[in-house]
Amino acid sequence: MRIVYVVVRVLTQLCAQALRAAVAMYGEHRWVEVARHVPGRMPVQCRERYVRSLRDNRVRGLWYPDEDDVLVRAVARMGTGMDVCTVRARHAL
Secondary structure (H helix, E strand, C coil), rough: CCHHEEEEHHHHHHHHHHHHHHHHCCCCHHHHHHCCCCCCCCCCHHHHHHHHHHHHCCCCCCCCCHHHHHHHHHHHHHCHEEEHHHHEEEECC
16 A cells, blocks of 8 residues: 555656646646646646645645634624525525
């Protein structure tokens, strides 16, 4: 199992490097061209992988206290969304 994990991890890192290089070459809007440089991946897969985990402007780490306060106030004001979905579903029946 360990050998398989190491191989998958190396392949994933190589895929990420190829994806970053292709995005640097073509930009964040030409996913068909980007996908041609990442073997076995469709344009939408390249876009999702880049936007969700490889883009440089992603903020990782703990939330700042002021960000946490904004989120808590928003949830208190609007709810989690599940209550609204439940109410709408009951009225639709």
